[in-house]
Amino acid sequence: MRRLQRIVHVEDDDSIRAVAKVALERVGNFTLLSCASGAEALEKTEQFAPDMILLDVMMPGLDGPTTLKKLKEAMDLTEVAIVFMTAKVQSTEIEYYKSIGACNVVLKPFDVMTLSEQLGQYWTEFNGE
Amino acid sequence: MANENEVSIQREMAKLRGEFHNKLISELREFVAYANLPDQEICRKDTLKKLYDASHRLAGSALTFGYSDSGALLRRLESSLDGILNQGAEIDVIALRKQLNVLAPAVAIPEEIDKDLDAQGSKPEEAKKVQPRAENLLLYVLEDDPTTSNLLKIGLSSFGYYVTTFTSIATLCESAKKDRPDGLIVDIERNNIAEQTLANTTRCLRENGMGSLPILVVSQHDSFAEKLEAARNSVVAFHSKPVDIPALESTLEFVLQPLAKSPYRVLLVDDDVYSMEHHRLMLDKWGIMAHALSDPSKILDLIEEFQPDLMIFDLHMPSCTGVELAEVVRFHTHWIHIPIIFLSSERNEGRQISAMMTSGDDFILKPVVEESFVATIISRAQRARQLAELMTRDSLTGLLKHTEIKERLGHEYARAGRNNSIVSVAMLDIDKFKRVNDSYGHQTGDVVIATLAHLLRRGLRTTDIIGRYGGEEYLVVLPDTDAKNAAIKLNALRKEFEKVKFRHNADEFNCSFSGGICQSDQVNNVDEFVDQADQALYRAKERGRNQIVESDDTD
Numbered sequence: 001m002r003r004l005q006r007i008v009h010v011e012d013d014d015s016i017r018a019v020a021k022v023a024l025e026r027v028g029n030f031t032l033l034s035c036a037s038g039a040e041a042l043e044k045t046e047q048f049a050p051d052m053i054l055l056d057v058m059m060p061g062l063d064g065p066t067t068l069k070k071l072k073e074a075m076d077l078t079e080v081a082i083v084f085m086t087a088k089v090q091s092t093e094i095e096y097y098k099s100i101g102a103c104n105v106v107l108k109p110f111d112v113m114t115l116s117e118q119l120g121q122y123w124t125e126f127n128g129e
Numbered sequence: 130m131a132n133e134n135e136v137s138i139q140r141e142m143a144k145l146r147g148e149f150h151n152k153l154i155s156e157l158r159e160f161v162a163y164a165n166l167p168d169q170e171i172c173r174k175d176t177l178k179k180l181y182d183a184s185h186r187l188a189g190s191a192l193t194f195g196y197s198d199s200g201a202l203l204r205r206l207e208s209s210l211d212g213i214l215n216q217g218a219e220i221d222v223i224a225l226r227k228q229l230n231v232l233a234p235a236v237a238i239p240e241e242i243d244k245d246l247d248a249q250g251s252k253p254e255e256a257k258k259v260q261p262r263a264e265n266l267l268l269y270v271l272e273d274d275p276t277t278s279n280l281l282k283i284g285l286s287s288f289g290y291y292v293t294t295f296t297s298i299a300t301l302c303e304s305a306k307k308d309r310p311d312g313l314i315v316d317i318e319r320n321n322i323a324e325q326t327l328a329n330t331t332r333c334l335r336e337n338g339m340g341s342l343p344i345l346v347v348s349q350h351d352s353f354a355e356k357l358e359a360a361r362n363s364v365v366a367f368h369s370k371p372v373d374i375p376a377l378e379s380t381l382e383f384v385l386q387p388l389a390k391s392p393y394r395v396l397l398v399d400d401d402v403y404s405m406e407h408h409r410l411m412l413d414k415w416g417i418m419a420h421a422l423s424d425p426s427k428i429l430d431l432i433e434e435f436q437p438d439l440m441i442f443d444l445h446m447p448s449c450t451g452v453e454l455a456e457v458v459r460f461h462t463h464w465i466h467i468p469i470i471f472l473s474s475e476r477n478e479g480r481q482i483s484a485m486m487t488s489g490d491d492f493i494l495k496p497v498v499e500e501s502f503v504a505t506i507i508s509r510a511q512r513a514r515q516l517a518e519l520m521t522r523d524s525l526t527g528l529l530k531h532t533e534i535k536e537r538l539g540h541e542y543a544r545a546g547r548n549n550s551i552v553s554v555a556m557l558d559i560d561k562f563k564r565v566n567d568s569y570g571h572q573t574g575d576v577v578i579a580t581l582a583h584l585l586r587r588g589l590r591t592t593d594i595i596g597r598y599g600g601e602e603y604l605v606v607l608p609d610t611d612a613k614n615a616a617i618k619l620n621a622l623r624k625e626f627e628k629v630k631f632r633h634n635a636d637e638f639n640c641s642f643s644g645g646i647c648q649s650d651q652v653n654n655v656d657e658f659v660d661q662a663d664q665a666l667y668r669a670k671e672r673g674r675n676q677i678v679e680s681d682d683t684d
Contacts, residue, residue: 013187013189015149015193015194018145026134026141058185060182108192109195112142
C-alpha cells in the first residue's frame with residue numbers, strides 16, 4: 001500500500017486551517033497544501049498531486065460537495081481519498097457524502113492530537129484493508 | 130512521539146489558542162452589535178445571511194479551540210438562522226436579538242485553558258456557565274465500589290437525573306465523546322492504581338475536553354488534607370461516604386443550575402446622570418441589568434421593587450453621601466446580603482473610606498476601567514446571589530423556607546390587588562407521610578420530600594413560587610392563575626407523582642399528595658388566603674386523599 005503523505009485541506013476559516021496545519025504537519029508529518037476556498041483548491045490541487053483531500057462541507061462560494069464535483073471534472077481522483085469535514089452528525093448525511101465520492105467523514109471539532117491517526121485509518125480503509 | 134515534540138506542539142497550539150481568543154472576543158462583540166440594529170435592518174436578507182455564515186464559521190472554530198459554551202450558543206444561532214433562511218421559518222426578531230445578545234464576550238471561556246503549558250496561572254476568574262439542558266441532566270459517576278455506585282444511581286435517578294456509572298476513566302471518556310455529561314461525580318479512592326490520584330483523574334478529564342464540567346468528589350475520608358487536594362483540582366463539591374443522597378442532590382442543584390440563569394441586577398445611584406448612564410451602558414453591554422437612580426431618597430422602594438443583586442453608590446451626591454445612604458439601607462437587615470460598592474474619583478478618599486468602611490463592601494475609583502469594573506461586579510453579584518440562595522432556601526429541597534414563602538405570597542397577593550389580577554395559592558401535603566418515615570426511615574422520607582420538590586419545580590412555571598411550608602407540606606403561589614387552572618396543573622403533577630417508584634432496600638412503594646387551592650379574589654386578606662387553602666386541603670384529605678380541592682368546593 002502506498003503511504004499517505006500528501007494532503008490537501010480546504011477550509012474557509014483561517015483559525016481552523018492553522019489548527020489543522022499543526023495536526024497534520026507537526027503531529028502527522030504529512031505534506032500539506034492548505035486552501036482557503038474551493039476556488040483555490042481547483043487551482044492548486046492537480047499540481048500538488050495529493051493522496052487525500054480533506055474538504056470542509058460548508059463554505060461560502062463553492063461548498064465542499066461542489067468543489068469535489070468540479071475537481072472530479074478537472075482531474076482523475078480515483079486514487080485520491082476524499083474526506084469531508086462537517087459538524088453535522090446524522091448518519092443519512094454521512095451516507096450522502098459517501099454516495100458522492102467521499103470515503104469517510106471527519107466530525108468537527110476534531111482533535112489535534114488524533115486527527116492524523118484518524119486519517120491514517122481512513123487511508124487504510126480506502127486502500128481496501 | 131517524542132516528548133519534546135509534543136511539548137512544542139502544545140506550545141504552538143497555545144499560541145494559536147491565544148490568538149483565537151482575541152479574535153473570538155472581537156467577533157462576539159460584532160454579533161452583539163447586530164442586536165442593536167433596528168428591526169428592519171436585522172431582518173434584511175443579506176444581514177441574516179451574513180450572520181448565518183459568520184455564526185457557522187465561528188461556531189466551528191470556537192468548538193475546535195474548546196470554547197464549548199460560545200460554540201454551542203453560536204450553533205443555536207446558526208440553526209435559527211438556517212430555519213429562517215432555508216426552511217421558511219418566520220423571523221422572531223425578539224428571539225433573534227436575544228440570541229445575539231447572549232454572545233457577549235463573557236461567554237468566551239475556554240474549557241481547556243489548563244492544557245496550555247505556558248499559560249501559568251492564567252485561569253479565567255469565575256467561569257460564568259451558560260445554562261445546561263434545563264432538566265434531566267446527565268451525570269457520570271466514576272466509582273468502582275458497586276454498593277456506592279448503585280446507591281448513587283438509584284438515589285439520583287429518583288431526583289430526575291440521568292445517571293451512568295463507570296468503573297474506569299477510559300470508558301467514561303469514551304462515552305463522553307458521544308454523550309457529554311452535565312456533571313461528574315468521582316470517588317477518589319478507587320482501586321485502580323494507574324488512575325488513583327485525584328490529580329491524575331482531573332487531568333485525564335481535562336485532556337478529554339471535560340475540564341469545564343463541574344466535578345463532585347466522594348471520599349472515604351473527611352480530612353482537611355483531602356479537601357485541600359480536591360480544592361487544588363478545581364473540584365466544586367466534596368461529600369464523604371456514606372453519601373447522603375438528598376444532601377448531594379442539593380449540592381448538584383446548586384452547582385448545575387447556573388446562577389446566571391437570569392441576568393444580574395445592579396442598582397446604580399448617582400446624581401450625575403451622565404456618569405451614571407455611562408456605567409449603566411457598560412454593565413448593560415455585558416448582560417447585566419442595571420437600573421439607574423438619581424434621587425437617593427427613592428431608594429428604599431426601588432430596592433423592594435427591583436430586588437438588586439448588588440448596589441453601586443456614588444460617594445458624592447448633594448443630598449447625602451454614598452456612605453450615609455449605605456447606612457440607611459443597612460437599617461433594613463433583610464437586605465444585609467446585598468453588596469454595596471462605592472464610586473469616587475478621589476484616590477486618597479478611597480483609602481480612608483476603605484479603612485473605615487462598615488456599611489459598604491468595596492471601593493472603585495473613577496474613571497472605571499471597563500473590564501475590571503465589570504469583573505468586580507459580576508464576581509460580587511454572583512457571590513451575593515449564592516449567599517442569598519443559601520439564606521432563603523431550605524437545604525433539603527432547595528425550595529423557599531417558611532418565612533420567605535409567606536413573604537413572597539404577601540407580595541404577590543398585594544400585587545394582584547394593585548393590578549386587578551388573580552393569584553392562586555395551593556397548600557400541598559404528602560399523604561400518610563408518617564408511615565413512610567416509620568417503615569423506611571427518615572432518609573427515605575427525605576428522598577420523597579425532595580422528589581416532590583423537584584417535580585414541582587420542574588413542572589411549574591419559573592414565575593410560580595414554591596416553598597417548603599412545613600415538614601411534608603408545600604406552599605405554591607401561582608400568579609395570574611385562577612383556582613381552576615391551578616387545579617389542572619397540580620392534578621397533572623399529582624398524577625405524575627403517584628407514579629414515581631421509591632425504593633428502600635428490596636421494597637418498592639408509591640406516594641401521593643393532596644392539595645387545597647384558593648384564588649385571591651375570594652378572600653379579604655393574606656391570612657384568610659392561606660387559611661382557605663389550608664381548609665380545602667383538609668377537605669381533600671377527608672375525601673380520601675390523593676386529590677386537589679378548590680376552596681369554593683365545600684360540598
